[in-house]
Amino acid sequence: MTMGRPLVSVIVTTRNNHETLGACLRSIIEQTYVPLELLVVDNNSTDDTKEIALTYTSHVYNRGPERSAQRNFGVAAARGKYVAIIDSDMELEPEVIAACVAALSNTSQSHGVIIPEESFGQGFWAQCKRLERSFYVGVDWIEAARFFDRETYMSVGGYDEKMVSGEDWDLSGRIAARGPILRVRPFIHHNEGQLKLWRTLKKKVYYARQARVYLAKNNVGSKLTTPAGPLQRYRLFFKQPRKLLRDPLTALGMLFMKTCEFSFGAVGYIFGSRRSIHE
């Protein structure tokens, strides 16, 4: 029975995601919830990302220059009462959308839902990432909402296109100002693939260079205690020493990786600019 049920638009943003996209889109069309519409917003992929997307949906668009602009475009083009913002390296458990709709349908106060995330991938560093993410489940200041009612998403302005990092917290903050953010139980599984430390660090430098926009916008006093900042993260890890000791080698690897990420982030931040790439 789909009669009377609200349409949900799932927006997937892509850029050269040949490897992970098929599994991602499959997990979406296999959702237990209907009616669903799937929109893929690509950013000038040079591999066969678009072709893969077209085998799952006819709503394939091209948009740039950044992920936030792609997401906002997807929401503008969507027709659903609700929207889910999904990355191409994610795989959804079959109940995710149904749980989100149930959560928001029961209230008129809330407009956003957090879906917990778990990592998987190959190799040592992927294991470290998986351990790291496991600390974040249920932590409000680290997890950001991905499922929204479309009207609210649009009226608060969606993701800030001038931000390259921190934009998900920024949006969650604006949504939360209109009502408490809810959470659901089913997970999103984040495919880290064959995680390479060096590649992760390079990405951190890039994001950190842009982080000033978030910090400046939110008038954050200390850079060390923001959600992206190191002190709170370490505190979070060491609050659960048993979890760290259960697999000490992975735990050490994770702490090393986070320390490297923060150090590289600091370098990126120092040499970053106050203005975003769009200005």
Add this chain to the structure above:
Amino acid sequence: MKILWFTWKDYTHPQAGGAEVVLKELSKRLVGDGHAVTFLTVRHPGASAHEWLDGIEVIRIGRNRYTHSLYALNYYIWHLRGKFDVVIEVVNTAPYFGVLLGGGAKTFLFYHQLAREVWFHETKSPIAEAGYYAIEPFATRLLARSRAPLITISDSTLHDLAHYGFRAERGHVITQGITIEPLSSLAEVKKLQDPTILSFGSFRAMKRTIDQIKAFELAKQQIHNLKLILAGDASGEYGKRVLNYIDHSEFADDISYEGKVTHSRKIELMRESHMMCVTSVKEGWGLIVSEAASQGTPAIVYDVDGLRDSVHDHETGLVVPPYTLALANGIIHLWNDRSFYQKVRTAAWEWSKRLTFDNSYQDFKQLLLER
């Protein structure tokens, strides 16, 4: 009374805008009431050092925007001080501090707006930082030390100035006026066939014209026959970026750029379009918003100083958070709900009829006489 205005632009200046119109309209009425009015202003290219305009004496000193205030203050001290009953300083980024040297005259500070965030849009680093963090706060606090009452055209500006030591009771907000005659009836207006957004005003970084084009592109996903008309001077660096953006837009065929238009074309556009978008970083008042309202066209504006004063949200238009998607949402909302559109449009038009310079002048004259 003999009245002196310190103002860096007079209304013949090529960059004259809404603020200069206010000065002109108030001064013309002062002259009409038998007062003597003098402008001390910058000498822009092609302008003479001394002339009479509409009965107003204009003295132009210095050619550079920033050093002009020093020359003007010097001229004032040696030649004009003590000769006026009223001295009004229009503060626009570079102050004269003339009110601190009133020479026995009643003094007033006239603020359209503070620059604040505009520094980052209109100047480059490190001038932007210096202006934002040091020059403007310092100069404003210094001016706040004078006893001169404050005149502004919006609550936003008054609120902004309160951060720099201006106590609220010192401030007076006078009605913003418009020079366009409001339509006598909305029934006589014929709108364009397709839903059309108007973007009006010179293309400058602080006006964020590209935001309007992006919002149009997003709204177009839901309103397929939506059109966008832009009118304004595109000669600057930002103007070129806007034109380039239009050229590369996938909806270039639905966007028309008319260049700088004549007054009559401006009115025609304001009349025929369905809505106007205004996305400035900050304004003293959204003058074009009120002008368009007088022609039966409501506006969707960013929730920023000055613009939020010129629209009563959900009554005479929409005030949205300063993001392109929120603007797009406003466009869709306003267009799709026809009865809401008619209601808003009528209320905006009704309000515009009260925004006359005769009303501004009454408020203003009251202040000058009271003191």
